[in-house]
Amino acid sequence: MISIVIPTQGNESETVATLSALVPGSAAGMVRDVVLVDRGGAGDIARVADVAGCRFLKFEGSRADAIAAGVKLARGSWLMFLHAGAVLESGWIDETAQFIESVGVSGHRRAAVFRYARSPYAEGGVTHGLRQIARAVAGPSSNQGLLIARDHYDRLGGYAHGARHAESKLLSKLGRSGRAILRTRIFVPA
Numbered sequence: 521m522i523s524i525v526i527p528t529q530g531n532e533s534e535t536v537a538t539l540s541a542l543v544p545g546s547a548a549g550m551v552r553d554v555v556l557v558d559r560g561g562a563g564d565i566a567r568v569a570d571v572a573g574c575r576f577l578k579f580e581g582s583r584a585d586a587i588a589a590g591v592k593l594a595r596g597s598w599l600m601f602l603h604a605g606a607v608l609e610s611g612w613i614d615e616t617a618q619f620i621e622s623v624g625v626s627g628h629r630r631a632a633v634f635r636y637a638r639s640p641y642a643e644g645g646v647t648h649g650l651r652q653i654a655r656a657v658a659g660p661s662s663n664q665g666l667l668i669a670r671d672h673y674d675r676l677g678g679y680a681h682g683a684r685h686a687e688s689k690l691l692s693k694l695g696r697s698g699r700a701i702l703r704t705r706i707f708v709p710a
Contacts, residue, residue: 522616522667523594524554526602527586528565534605534709535565539572541608548613552596557586584679584686591670591678599673601666601687605709608634608665612704616667619702623669631668631699633691634706636661662687663708668694 524542528535535556545551554574558565559581569576575593579586591599598620602608612634619632666687676693679686691699 522598523596524600525590528558528604555590557590588679607707609705615704629672633664637705
């Protein structure tokens with residue numbers, strides 16, 4: 521049902537944390553496959569992918585191109601994009617299933633992002649406060665994950681080839697009315 525694409529840069533521990541939150545979704549049959557796209561990091565993401573049963577792609581190029589390449593390997597009718605280190609709260613499976621069902625019943629093309637929650641291990645301070653203000657003004661950021669039907673992603677043009685901030689641009693294309701913010705929190709490292 522859902523293919524999850526996670527771009528990494530050799531950050532093994534963060535990738536493992538993200539994958540561990542996805543295990544219940546795999547057991548429930550929600551997760552069809554996970555694609556780890558490593559952009560030249562120093563870690564051993566290929567080994568992590570092998571142990572976790574994920575698909576692996578080594579990629580040189582922009583982040584947008586890496587994610588787009590990961591989408592080509594994905595087999596699900598729904599796509600979920602997560603940053604390495606982002607950890608979904610345990611209720612994500614039920615809420616995600618309900619969202620997918622509601623989109624199917626309504627016929628409206630919508631995508632969803634998860635509700636932001638700062639990791640309890642992240643440092644606070646002025647930088648965190650400024651990010652909170654920016655998030656309130658500009659809306660969700662790309663580190664909150666994205667859940668979108670594959671055909672909707674394709675219709676929107678996906679991630680623009682070589683574009684800087686392609687994830688934010690895709691969120692902008694969706695607009696406020698084209699995306700929902702789910703109640704499930706996503707803990708992000710910074």
